[in-house]
Amino acid sequence: xxxxxxxxxxxxxxxxxxxxxxxxxxxxxxxxxxxxxxxxxxxxxxxxxxxxxxxxxxxxxxxxxxxxxxxx
Amino acid sequence: xxxxxxxxxxxxxxxxxxxxxxxxxxxxxxxxxxxxxxxxxxxxxxxxxxxxxxxxxxxxxxxxxxxxxxxxxxxxxxxxxxxxxxxxxxxxxxxxxxxxxxxxxxxxxxxxxxxxxxxxxxxxxxxxxxxxxxxxxxxxxxxxxxxxxxxxxxxxxxxxxxxxxxxxxxxxxxxxxxxxxxxxxxxxxxxxxxxxxxxxxxxxxxxxxxxxxxxxxxxxxxxx
Numbered sequence: 001x002x003x004x005x006x007x008x009x010x011x012x013x014x015x016x017x018x019x020x021x022x023x024x025x026x027x028x029x030x031x032x033x034x035x036x037x038x039x040x041x042x043x044x045x046x047x048x049x050x051x052x053x054x055x056x057x058x059x060x061x062x063x064x065x066x067x068x069x070x071x072x
Numbered sequence: 073x074x075x076x077x078x079x080x081x082x083x084x085x086x087x088x089x090x091x092x093x094x095x096x097x098x099x100x101x102x103x104x105x106x107x108x109x110x111x112x113x114x115x116x117x118x119x120x121x122x123x124x125x126x127x128x129x130x131x132x133x134x135x136x137x138x139x140x141x142x143x144x145x146x147x148x149x150x151x152x153x154x155x156x157x158x159x160x161x162x163x164x165x166x167x168x169x170x171x172x173x174x175x176x177x178x179x180x181x182x183x184x185x186x187x188x189x190x191x192x193x194x195x196x197x198x199x200x201x202x203x204x205x206x207x208x209x210x211x212x213x214x215x216x217x218x219x220x221x222x223x224x225x226x227x228x229x230x231x232x233x234x235x236x237x238x239x240x241x242x243x244x245x246x247x248x249x250x251x252x253x254x255x256x257x258x259x260x261x262x263x264x265x266x267x268x269x270x271x272x273x274x275x276x277x278x279x280x281x282x283x284x285x286x287x288x289x290x291x292x293x294x295x296x
Contacts, residue, residue, distance in 0.1 A: 068236065069214040069221050071245030071255075072104050072191035 075160075076116050087271050088116060092163075094270045095119040097183040099172050099199055101148040102126070103250055104213055105189030106137030107259030112266065113156045119164040120156065121180060123172040124148040135252040171195075174202055181206065185269045187262055188212035193236045193243070200225055200232045211265045213258040217248025218287035220258035223296070224265050224277040234296050235281060254286060 076088050083091070096117050098109050101124035112120050126148050132139040136148075143151050149167035156165045168179070180186070186203045188196050188210055196212060203210035204227045212232060213222040225231045261282065268275045276293070283292045 067216070067219070068193075068240065068243030069216045069219060069245065070191060070193050070196075070236075070241070070243030071215040071250045072100050072102060072189050072213075 075162075079115065083115070083267070083271075091116050091267075091270060092118040094184045095121065095182050096185055096187060096266055096270070097172075097180045098122045098187040098189055099195070100124055100189035100191070101138065101152045101167075102132065102189065102191070103135045103215065103255035104259045104262065105187070106139075106148075106152065107256050108187050108189055108262050108266070109152055109156065110137055110159065111260065111263040113160045113163055113165070115263070115267065116160065117163065117266075117270070119166070119182075121166045121168075121183065122149055122152055123168045123170065123176075124152075125169060125171045135250055135255055172202070173198065174205070177202070177205065183208055185209045185211060185266060187266060189259070189262070191245075192241050194238075194241060196232055196236060197238070200230065204228060204230075209269045211262050211269065213262045214243070214245075215250055215254045215258050216243055216245035217251070218254060218285060219244075219248070220254050220261075220284045220286075221281055222258055222261045222265065222277060222284075223281045224269065224275050226278055229279065231279065231281075231296050254284075257284065257286065 073085065073088065076083070079088060094117050096112055096119070098105050098112070098120060099122075101109060101122055105122065105124065109120060109122055127145050128136070128139045128143050128148055128151065130144055133141065138148070138151050138155050147169040149169040153165045153167040156163070172180070180202070183206060185208050186199055186206070188199050190196060190199070196214075199212070200210055203225065207227050209227070210225040211222070212225060213220060223231050223235075265275055265277055267273070279296055281294045281296055283294060285291070
């Protein structure tokens with residue numbers, strides 16, 4: 001699995017959104033919190049089911065990791 | 073039309089006249105919204121409707137376009153209206169010192185697009201719903217520190233539902249803050265998208281999120 005960090009220092013512990021690329025089976029955005037646990041546990045935006053990345057994503061998947069930006 | 077001379081040929085005379093007939097709703101008159109509103113006025117968009125329930129405070133002075141020391145404590149919406157009248161008296165400005173919500177449909181029923189310049193995630197998702205009900209596009213941006221993002225949401229796209237969780241109100245801006253340069257840039261991107269929407273110029277920010285990293289100058293388009 002390849003994690004691709006977009007925008008923000010990946011060492012900052014914070015909620016993140018994970019977007020899988022279009023070719024993967026998972027197309028929904030995911031949230032992980034805190035950031036440094038992303039490899040361990042994720043939850044779907046639309047539900048409460050907990051999953052592990054290793055169960056859902058193959059080594060060839062490219063995953064984008066984004067922090068939640070909310071300022072205006 | 074002399075005041076719009078420098079808009080040409082980016083905006084033709086014909087399109088300049090078209091902008092005069094358009095209505096834009098800007099929700100939030102702070103970091104993003106202040107710049108968007110000013111740019112829309114200078115571009116000659118005929119009617120600008122803006123909403124903000126807040127008053128200016130000292131912490132706004134670092135970045136918000138219409139914040140000055142002498143307006144601390146005054147309504148953002150009212151100050152914006154005063155300033156826009158000085159910038160362009162040929163356009164109509166309607167400002168509301170209150171929050172926009174789904175009960176305000178009648179006030180914004182003539183909008184051609186809505187600009188999201190708010191700082192609460194629940195409000196952003198409400199604006200997406202409002203824009204859907206009005207059947208108009210929503211131009212959305214958000215910021216935190218050196219970072220920002222922008223996308224254009226057409227009715228039924230529901231793009232914001234893909235990038236914002238429902239159970240939090242704020243993002244990493246609570247840690248990174250909001251310096252002056254990030255809202256100014258993201259507001260300019262929002263305004264460019266407003267013009268594309270109003271003039272039917274295709275935008276590649278529909279179904280895509282532009283993520284801006286000003287620290288390392290990385291600009292990434294992510295398909296949503």
